[in-house]
Amino acid sequence: MPATKLYAFLLLVISLLSLTGCWSMRETDEIAYVLAVGFDKGEKDNLVLTLSIANPRTATGGGGGGGGEETTREIVSVETIGPLAMLDLLNTAIDRRIYLQHAKAFIFSEDLAREGIGRWLSALMRFREIRGNSEVFICRGKARDLIQKTSPFLELSPAKQFELIRKMSEIHGLYPTTQLIDLYLDTKSHAKQAVLPLAAIHEGEFELAKPGHERGLGEYLAGEVPVAGKSKVQFTGTAVFREDKLVGLLDGQDTRYFLMLTGHFGSGYMGIKDPLDGSGDIGLRVRQGQKPKYRTGIDEDGNVAIDVELFLEPEITASYSANDFERTDLKPILEEAFSKQTEQGCHNLIKRTQDELRADIFGFGEKVKRKFLTVQTWEEYKWLERYPEAQVNVSVRSQIRRTGLLMKTIPTRQE
Amino acid sequence: MNILKTFLEMISYRENLDREGFILQETKDEKIAGPDSDGKAADKEISDKPRAKKRNFIKPRRPSEINYGDPAEKTDSAKTDSASSSLAENREVINRLYGLPDNKDIITRDFFLGMNSAYKGMAVFIDGLTDKAVQDLLFQALMLFAVPPDADRGKLAKLVMKALLPGNQVKVISSFKDILAAVNMGDTVLFFDGCAGAVVVETKGWEHRGVERPVTEQSIQGPQEAFNETLRANTALLRKIIKNENLTTEFSVVGQRSQTMIAVMYLRDLANPDLVKEVKRRINSIKTDSILDSGVLEQFIEEHPYNLHPTALATERPDRVASKILEGRVAIIVDGSPNVLTVPTTMYEQLQTGEEMYIHWQYGTFVRWLRAVAFLLSFLLPGLYLAVVLYHQEMIPTELILAIAGNREKVPFPSIVEVLLMELSFELIREAGLRIPGVMGATIGIVGALILGQAAVQANIVSPILVILVSVTGLASFAIPYHSLAFSLRIYRFVYIALGSTLGIFGISMGLIAHVNLTANLKSFGVPYLAPTGPRTADWTDIVTVAPAFFHERRPDYINPLDMTRQPQVSRGWIKDGGKKND
Structure with a gap:
């Protein structure tokens, strides 16, 4: 009778399969893949959401045939009361199911962020389709404009753009990167305030940009960088939050100091005036040699002192000065000057976060926390309110490792 | 009207007209x-x-x-009789048993011993099974050179055997059962008038295939011989490799009508006696009318014929069988089958070709890891693809899901139909390619490549990504060296397609659990099918990673051979410390 038993078993199994009903089954051609979501203030107490939806037909790379006019993405906007209520509203106009699991970027407008984004964040974090590791940006101006004008420079797919932006931060350090999950945690933290990278639209040529700086490398906010061309979206600077509200903006250079102090600085070009006679600028490619060292102390009155030690490794990339800084006796002078300059920059930034912004974006609280035995005493201490009174000392050590491919500076022969 | 009438006749019932005169x-x-x-x-x-x-x-x-x-043995009573001393009586029995003179294959030839008409004799043999040159010598010796003795007629047969015949295998038998067996095997049987015994002379010499190169198990390095359909040639091929007096060949005959010879070969001082006994017990207990191939015998002696996985290893390469015998396993050779079974077997063994041992151990390891990947791909890939594309789109990179989605935009079928369509066409090509007459062999490549690769995509029937997927799956399943195992995985693939498309990754993991459980419960002649990993046996490196030849000190533990040691701890005598540290 084994055959009968086998048939009975098979029948059972097959009928079980029919019970599954394939509830969550979705064919790829029934889905609209959202790549980026923009949040703007609505007319009343609500939101305007802008969605960038991928057009998969263009992703096949010419295989479609004929549809040369098609864009890589379609953009829709909807005014609604919350980030998830939009799904139903949008699906009245779009025949495919809006699918957020491939959303790479969430972009909040500056106006909205100044009012607070916490309520929207909690909705996003609760929804299972949202990825915790999507990037979050703050946009000067309207997020809707930003999404509409984002045209990937060389990328075929708009999704790749946001993935690559994250990597670029490690190369120049002009903006931080923040993932959705980190942003959420930082807005709830007792030890740290959140920061977000800053993005903006820049239109027109150089004359519309901010007037240049003396050593103009990073002292820009997004939208002011003098770049002309097809790529209209710029990412530079940092948006500083206190709790869930935006309180101020840092420019690119300050962002570098911020990244150095948190140990996330990858590398970047920086300039310094000739420390000997001020005859010309010297260009350095700086990388962070080691993670910063923190030492914290707290006395009986609750006064906190924090020592931060930075170690940087610059490399001479350009020298417009007549002095031969490659020489072993002159090199320390340049190193010393660069350390001083960086120290000053860090100091100014910390001063600003203490006095003007009143926000511990560096996460010093995480280090101070170790001095407390229980969480209760730590929370009662209210670090975020007492951060402005903390004494923060920064000392920078730098060592020039390489001088590029030239080993010696020889002045141009003047006859 | 006539057409209508014919048509009506075709679809309506009629009494049998008996037009052909035969029912x-x-x-x-x-x-x-x-x-x-x-x-x-x-x-x-x-x-x-x-x-x-x-x-x-x-x-x-x-x-x-x-x-x-009950298909009880319908024995002819004459079979059990002994040959009589009268030539005429013997001739009558032979005629009756073989259905002479209708049966034209059987030749009976009368002769006089030593040109003396007093000594009548008769030779019985089957035309086509005997070697004519040997027979010529035989008749020459008997008819021309033999001097009829004066001895007792009753001892004539013995005398012929001892003194008169130069044949290399000659014996005297008397029962007709043995006589029939001998004649059926191609021997020549001689009857003498007045003598109750018959002389059997070995004259086997039928048409057969020579020893050729392996067809289904090709290798680059290693011996290039394959078994053929002749039992004796196969046993000789093995004996040629293992020149050892302990190599034992035992015969049994299975198949009421086909009387197929089955040889069991093992090393007497190595193979576990219980294993040998069990193999012989299973073979001897089989009651059937014929065994045409070792594959049929495999089904008769397998422990788990209902499971998809094969639990005996069939191979056409003598070197491979020899290596199994040297590990303490038992080989079963079926007359007329070019595939030799070795038992017990494990799944890991079925994923090996034996060639890995002939090349550097690093190369062998590389090939086996590759094969391990192929093993997984061959049954999991289409199911996983469906699960990911239908349920878990978040699992793969955005770029990839957009590429898949973009390709699917114009395809009118659901993914599952698409996959089944491609799998079905691939299976068709595979089967047709096997059956197509050699003359038209080139067609299959063109049809397959064009229909599957090009036209289906251009016609938007399937998406190009799926063509790649199915081809990779197909390649992976061809990379599995044992045909039966590849077959079982081919069938399992469809199970995983069903699970993946209805339950997603959850279904596939459930399927894997069930699959592993079913497989782990298998046994091949008392040895767990997944040994040495499930259950774990004593340290034995030769599962996926190949150890260098001088590290193979012990035979596989799960076979329980009489001698576990294959070579001493220090097998390379020329190295001062044996090449092994701290030993």
Whole structure:
């Protein structure tokens, strides 16, 4: 009778399969893949959401045939009361199911962020389709404009753009990167305030940009960088939050100091005036040699002192000065000057976060926390309110490792 | 009208017109056991007369319900008799047994011993099975050179064997059963008038294939010989490799009608005696009318014939069988089959070709890891693809899901239909490619490549990504060296497609758990099928990673051979410390 038993078993199994009903089954051609979501203030107490939806037909790379006019993405906007209520509203106009699991970027407008984004964040974090590791940006101006004008420079797919932006931060350090999950945690933290990278639209040529700086490398906010061309979206600077509200903006250079102090600085070009006679600028490619060292102390009155030690490794990339800084006796002078300059920059930034912004974006609280035995005493201490009174000392050590491919500076022969 | 009438005739019932004058009637055997098998009317045969009542409906019975009775041995009593001393009587028995003179293959030849008409003799043999040159020598010796002795007629056969015949295998037998067996195997049997015994001379020499290169198990390095259909040639091929007096070959005959010889080969001082006993017990217990191939025997002796996985290893390469015998396993050779079975077997063994041992161990390791990947791909890939594309789109990179989605935009079918369509066409190509006559072999490549690769995509029937997927799956399944195992995975693939498309990754993991459980429960001649990993046996490196040849000190633990040691701890005598540290 084994055959009968086998048939009975098979029948059972097959009928079980029919019970599954394939509830969550979705064919790829029934889905609209959202790549980026923009949040703007609505007319009343609500939101305007802008969605960038991928057009998969263009992703096949010419295989479609004929549809040369098609864009890589379609953009829709909807005014609604919350980030998830939009799904139903949008699906009245779009025949495919809006699918957020491939959303790479969430972009909040500056106006909205100044009012607070916490309520929207909690909705996003609760929804299972949202990825915790999507990037979050703050946009000067309207997020809707930003999404509409984002045209990937060389990328075929708009999704790749946001993935690559994250990597670029490690190369120049002009903006931080923040993932959705980190942003959420930082807005709830007792030890740290959140920061977000800053993005903006820049239109027109150089004359519309901010007037240049003396050593103009990073002292820009997004939208002011003098770049002309097809790529209209710029990412530079940092948006500083206190709790869930935006309180101020840092420019690119300050962002570098911020990244150095948190140990996330990858590398970047920086300039310094000739420390000997001020005859010309010297260009350095700086990388962070080691993670910063923190030492914290707290006395009986609750006064906190924090020592931060930075170690940087610059490399001479350009020298417009007549002095031969490659020489072993002159090199320390340049190193010393660069350390001083960086120290000053860090100091100014910390001063600003203490006095003007009143926000511990560096996460010093995480280090101070170790001095407390229980969480209760730590929370009662209210670090975020007492951060402005903390004494923060920064000392920078730098060592020039390489001088590029030239080993010696020889002045141009003047006859 | 005529056409209409013919058409109506074709679809309406008519009494059998008996136009051909022939109807294949039920055999008597079946009729007796036929209707009303209650016993009361066994004699009531179905008469041709029309029945009295018009609507006397007899419920049709399934053929499987008919009891044909026990297929007991229907022996001819003559078979058990001994040969008589009268030549005429013997001739009569032979004629009756072989159905002479209708049966034209059997030749009986009369002769006089040593040109003396007083000594009559008769030779019986089968034309085509015997070697004519040997027979010529035989008759020369008997008819021309032999001097008829004066001895007792009754001892003539013995005398011929001892003094007169130069043949290399000659013996005297008397029972007709043995005589028939000998003649059927291609020997020549000599009867002498007045003598009760018969002389059997070995004259085997039938047409057969020579030793050729392996067809299904090709290798680059290693011996390039393959077994053929001749039992003796196969045993010799093995003995050629293992020149050892302990190599034992035992014969049994299975198959009531085909009388197939089956050889069991093992090393007497190595193979576990219980294993050998069990193999012989299973083979000898088989009652069937014929064994045509080792694959049939495999089904008769397998422990788990209902499981998809094969639990005996069939190979056509003598070097591979020799290596198994040297590990303490038992080889089973079926006469007429070029595939030799070795038992017990494990799944890991079925994923190996033996060639890995002939090349550097690093190369062998690389190939085996590659094969391990192929093993997984061959049954999981289409199911996983469906699960990911239908349920878990978040699992793969955005770029990839957009590429998949973009390709699917114009395809009118759901993904599952697409996959089944491609799998079905691939299976068709595979089967057709195997069956297509060699002359038209080139067609299959063109048809397959064009239809599957190009046209289907251009016609938007399937998406290009799926063509790649199915081809990779196909390649992976061809990379599995053992044909039966590849077959089982081919079938499992469809199970995983069903699970992946209805339950997603959850279904696939459930399927894997069930699959692993079913497989782990298998045994091959008392050895767990997944040994040495499930259950874990003593340290044995030769599973996926190949150890260098000088590290193979012990035989596989799970076979329990009489001697575990293959080579001493220090096998390379020329190295001062044996090449192994701290030993």
